[in-house]
Amino acid sequence: MSDSRESLTKVEISFTVNGERKTVRAHPMERLLDILRQQFQLTGTKEGCGEGECGSCAVLMDGILVNSCLVPVLQAAGSNVVTIEGLAAGETLHVLQEAFLECGGAQCGICTPGMILAAVHLLNGTPNPTLEEIREGLSGNLCRCTGYSQIVEAVERAVHPRTTA
Amino acid sequence: MSSNSIVGKSVPRKEGRDKVTGRSQYVDDMVLPNMLFGATVRSQIPRGRISKITFGSGVAWDEFVIVSAKDIPGKNCIALIGDDQPCLANEFVNHPEEPILLLAHPNCHLLPQAVEAVSIEYEPLPAIFTIEESERRSEVVWGEDNIFKTYLIEKGDVDAVWEKAEYIVEGVYTTGAQEQLYIENNGMIAAFDAAEGITVWGSLQCPYYIHKALMTLCDLPAEKVRVVQMETGGAFGGKEEYPSMIAAHAALLAIKSGRPVKIIYDRMEDMAATTKRHPSRTRHRTAVSKNGKILGGEIDFTIDGGAYATLSSVVLSRGAIHAGGPYYWPNIRIRAKAVATNAPPHGAFRGFGAPQSLFAMERHMDRIARAVGLSPVEIRRRNFLQPGQTTTTEQVVREPIDLGKLLDRALVVSDYHAKKQRFVNLNRLGTTRKGMGIAAFLHGAGFTGSGERYLSSVVGVEGCADGSVRVLVSSTEFGQGTKTVLSQIAAEALGLPYENVSMAQPDTLEVPNSGPTVASRTVMVVGKLVQSAALGIRQTLISSNLLSDTYTADEFRVACMHYVAAHGEFRSWSRYEAPSDIFWDDQKYRGEAYAAFAWAVYIAEVTVDLTTYSVSVDDFVALQEVGKVLHPLLARGQIIGGIAQAIGFSLYEKVVWQNGRMQNSQMTNYIMPTSSDLPPIRVFFEELGNVYGAYGAKGIGELPMDGPAPAIVNAVEDALGVPFDSIPLLPEDIMEALDKDGLAATAQDSGVSSTGVV
Numbered sequence: 022m023s024d025s026r027e028s029l030t031k032v033e034i035s036f037t038v039n040g041e042r043k044t045v046r047a048h049p050m051e052r053l054l055d056i057l058r059q060q061f062q063l064t065g066t067k068e069g070c071g072e073g074e075c076g077s078c079a080v081l082m083d084g085i086l087v088n089s090c091l092v093p094v095l096q097a098a099g100s101n102v103v104t105i106e107g108l109a110a111g112e113t114l115h116v117l118q119e120a121f122l123e124c125g126g127a128q129c130g131i132c133t134p135g136m137i138l139a140a141v142h143l144l145n146g147t148p149n150p151t152l153e154e155i156r157e158g159l160s161g162n163l164c165r166c167t168g169y170s171q172i173v174e175a176v177e178r179a180v181h182p183r184t185t186a
Numbered sequence: 187m188s189s190n191s192i193v194g195k196s197v198p199r200k201e202g203r204d205k206v207t208g209r210s211q212y213v214d215d216m217v218l219p220n221m222l223f224g225a226t227v228r229s230q231i232p233r234g235r236i237s238k239i240t241f242g243s244g245v246a247w248d249e250f251v252i253v254s255a256k257d258i259p260g261k262n263c264i265a266l267i268g269d270d271q272p273c274l275a276n277e278f279v280n281h282p283e284e285p286i287l288l289l290a291h292p293n294c295h296l297l298p299q300a301v302e303a304v305s306i307e308y309e310p311l312p313a314i315f316t317i318e319e320s321e322r323r324s325e326v327v328w329g330e331d332n333i334f335k336t337y338l339i340e341k342g343d344v345d346a347v348w349e350k351a352e353y354i355v356e357g358v359y360t361t362g363a364q365e366q367l368y369i370e371n372n373g374m375i376a377a378f379d380a381a382e383g384i385t386v387w388g389s390l391q392c393p394y395y396i397h398k399a400l401m402t403l404c405d406l407p408a409e410k411v412r413v414v415q416m417e418t419g420g421a422f423g424g425k426e427e428y429p430s431m432i433a434a435h436a437a438l439l440a441i442k443s444g445r446p447v448k449i450i451y452d453r454m455e456d457m458a459a460t461t462k463r464h465p466s467r468t469r470h471r472t473a474v475s476k477n478g479k480i481l482g483g484e485i486d487f488t489i490d491g492g493a494y495a496t497l498s499s500v501v502l503s504r505g506a507i508h509a510g511g512p513y514y515w516p517n518i519r520i521r522a523k524a525v526a527t528n529a530p531p532h533g534a535f536r537g538f539g540a541p542q543s544l545f546a547m548e549r550h551m552d553r554i555a556r557a558v559g560l561s562p563v564e565i566r567r568r569n570f571l572q573p574g575q576t577t578t579t580e581q582v583v584r585e586p587i588d589l590g591k592l593l594d595r596a597l598v599v600s601d602y603h604a605k606k607q608r609f610v611n612l613n614r615l616g617t618t619r620k621g622m623g624i625a626a627f628l629h630g631a632g633f634t635g636s637g638e639r640y641l642s643s644v645v646g647v648e649g650c651a652d653g654s655v656r657v658l659v660s661s662t663e664f665g666q667g668t669k670t671v672l673s674q675i676a677a678e679a680l681g682l683p684y685e686n687v688s689m690a691q692p693d694t695l696e697v698p699n700s701g702p703t704v705a706s707r708t709v710m711v712v713g714k715l716v717q718s719a720a721l722g723i724r725q726t727l728i729s730s731n732l733l734s735d736t737y738t739a740d741e742f743r744v745a746c747m748h749y750v751a752a753h754g755e756f757r758s759w760s761r762y763e764a765p766s767d768i769f770w771d772d773q774k775y776r777g778e779a780y781a782a783f784a785w786a787v788y789i790a791e792v793t794v795d796l797t798t799y800s801v802s803v804d805d806f807v808a809l810q811e812v813g814k815v816l817h818p819l820l821a822r823g824q825i826i827g828g829i830a831q832a833i834g835f836s837l838y839e840k841v842v843w844q845n846g847r848m849q850n851s852q853m854t855n856y857i858m859p860t861s862s863d864l865p866p867i868r869v870f871f872e873e874l875g876n877v878y879g880a881y882g883a884k885g886i887g888e889l890p891m892d893g894p895a896p897a898i899v900n901a902v903e904d905a906l907g908v909p910f911d912s913i914p915l916l917p918e919d920i921m922e923a924l925d926k927d928g929l930a931a932t933a934q935d936s937g938v939s940s941t942g943v944v
Binding site: 058063064065066067070071074075105106108109118122124125128130131132134137159160162163164165166167168169170172173 | 823
């Protein structure tokens with residue numbers, strides 16, 4: 022930035038959130054997390070650590086899993102963002118949401134939105150992951166309640182809805 | 187129980203759908219009109235006198251609401267047990283991060299720099315930071331002797347056992363502080379209205395703890411304080427007592443500003459300023475017979491309570507009562523002590539003293555086994571408590587528990603003996619060493635001793651105008667499944683579908699005081715009361731001739747609607763009554779410490795890498811008797827989650843202290859297990875039932891925190907032949923011990939050995 026005041030100037034930024042075109046006036050360095058939660062009232066995206074360690078604020082940006090606490094909103098300009106609110110089709114839950122419910126993948130629920138989006142991201146790239154790949158694929162998202170087993174089982178259930186007990 | 191029973195089935199989690207869709211409302215998701223944001227100015231030093239406070243330049247202070255101790259309408263304390271912790275430091279500070287001033291502003295982004303701009307001058311006083319320093323009393327930082335509380339548990343004649351002993355085995359065991367690390371940071375919103383009083387909404391476990399604290403702080407009558415629990419993103423004890431502090435701060439700012447105030451801690455503040463598990467030191471001295479029977483012993487259990495008493499006395503009590511483990515002690519003397527230091531107060535964390543004293547007990551059993559020349563299996567088998575024998579507090583074991591059988595089953599499912607044999611050969615070669623470790627333990631459910639009698643919990647069940655049923659309790663959901671299991675119990679008692687029962691939001695205006703949601707008491711104690719209150723609804727409808735003895739859900743609904751239409755509000759209450767066969771002597775610390783114990787044998791398999799010194803847990807078997815399992819999926823989730831936290835406690839999570847301040851208050855450098863770090867955790871239940879719990883349930887929540895640390899460290903000793911008696915056990919600790927032992931050089935390239943990082 023050439024002028025420090027310039028960085029304080031709000032700019033108009035447009036991107037797509039859950040299929041809807043959105044425009045916001047914001048400081049370029051505001052966190053995508055805050056814009057989602059405060060401007061768009063999409064409070065399903067959670068803040069856990071504010072430093073990209075816990076993954077609670079994870080969203081999909083052009084199909085890539087990002088920690089929205091580390092994304093300046095300017096970087097989201099023109100992108101396609103999907104949050105937890107964009108996953109279900111009306112009242113019909115996404116297969117991973119169903120699987121998390123069935124397998125006990127959500128306890129306190131605070132890591133759940135980010136965790137489910139991490140699982141969506143994993144399955145988009147690796148539709149039939151091994152156990153190792155699931156554990157690795159979710160290792161950027163911390164959960165303090167479950168010890169992860171029932172989360173991993175939920176992902177397996179989503180992949181093999183009928184065969185996994 | 188009827189064949190279509192609801193308890194014992196894994197029904198859908200009540201609030202599950204909201205959680206997987208992101209609709210659940212946590213406190214930070216809530217916005218009130220005209221709301222300010224609050225922040226806390228904290229002590230930078232461990233101990234001293236505040237001499238001057240300066241509000242620095244560059245901040246538009248007239249835009250800020252500023253609160254100090256002078257603004258407190260009532261008593262400057264966080265009322266809990268001893269009322270010794272100030273809400274805001276007035277003249278003296280006694281630990282780093284102690285709250286001194288509160289600031290509020292409409293723009294939350296302006297708060298950090300404002301907090302920075304407040305400079306506080308102190309006249310420092312000498313401070314103490316360890317149990318040993320506190321015991322030396324070179325500085326007295328609390329009371330007359332730095333001691334918050336002591337207990338003495340005595341049984342038989344310990345002084346007479348030493349001369350009969352074939353072996354006298356001694357050991358000292360220590361455990362470190364541990365951060366609860368719920369993923370949702372602490373937060374509160376408060377609003378004040380002169381007519382209505384104060385209302386707070388927050389992330390919390392115990393609405394009525396906060397209710398009491400705010401009445402004292404604000405000098406308000408009960409009806410002018412209202413506490414509402416929002417969806418709570420993990421707690422683990424970390425939201426038992428500290429939320430009263432945050433609620434108090436938000437309330438003071440709301441009263442002074444006349445506007446709603448939200449305080450949300452960021453991760454660093456939450457980790458540095460709020461409570462952690464008490465660090466501990468346990469000394470064992472045990473007299474053992476030639477054939478490995480414990481004749482008696484002395485246990486000296488000491489915990490570091492930090493700067494204020496808060497809950498330390500009760501944590502100490504549970505730790506002391508569990509210190510003898512699941513073994514028969516004909517003679518024992520347990521001396522327990524909680525001491526003061528100048529660290530932020532340590533507090534509730536799942537297990538509540540028991541993980542500390544049981545770590546010592548179960549490490550010590552392996553030490554006894556080695557001294558006597560028996561296996562870890564055999565030494566335990568020979569000393570297990572049997573039905574009819576008494577615990578260290580002389581509580582008769584009335585349950586038909588067979589710990590030997592539990593151990594046998596755990597050995598089979600873990601393939602213990604075959605693996606032990608295989609590892610003997612494997613460990614001769616290569617750069618890894620494998621080992622197996624056992625821990626046997628117990629965990630008492632409900633408040634200790636007379637605690638439940640004092641709590642005198644009340645629950646309500648309501649028949650609603652639309653014919654549905656609603657459970658009214660202050661018991662909170664924070665992941666464990668409170669809403670689900672209590673609904674199951676009410677539905678079961680009324681013979682109704684699970685879907686017909688709902689839970690009232692914990693709101694002190696609406697729900698009675700069913701006690702705090704702690705101590706593995708919710709399903710067993712509160713559940714039993716829900717069962718009986720639900721039966722009251724049924725009895726009323728039947729005796730009013732609105733319902734016959736057998737009925738369909740539809741008939742119930744119609745009857746309930748008619749009752750409400752005719753009589754108005756329809757609520758049935760049930761209050762805790764101590765069973766007549768449960769007696770506890772608070773003076774002698776003797777008697778029925780808990781209405782029921784859960785029992786467990788855990789077995790860990792580990793690999794120690796001699797190049798990186800890291801320990802990986804390869805397999806974990808958790809076998810427990812927890813009474814009737816009311817919801818298998820949730821119960822298994824509780825066990826696995828607890829074990830994961832306990833693996834962190836054992837191998838990863840180290841609080842680095844400097845002058846009483848946590849140095850690594852970030853998720854970047856305080857390391858909890860990820861999905862890649864954990865083994866398959868295999869969970870098995872035995873179900874003996876329990877006459878004091880709802881449908882035979884006992885407590886389950888804390889149990890899994892107790893056993894993993896000693897099982898894992900026992901396995902590390904098995905792998906390396908070197909004992910470790912302190913946790914967390916980090917690679918650098920293993921490196922140091924092996925270097926000392928001369929073992930390390932035998933199996934690895936020293937060029938890459940010194941930077942073991944997990």
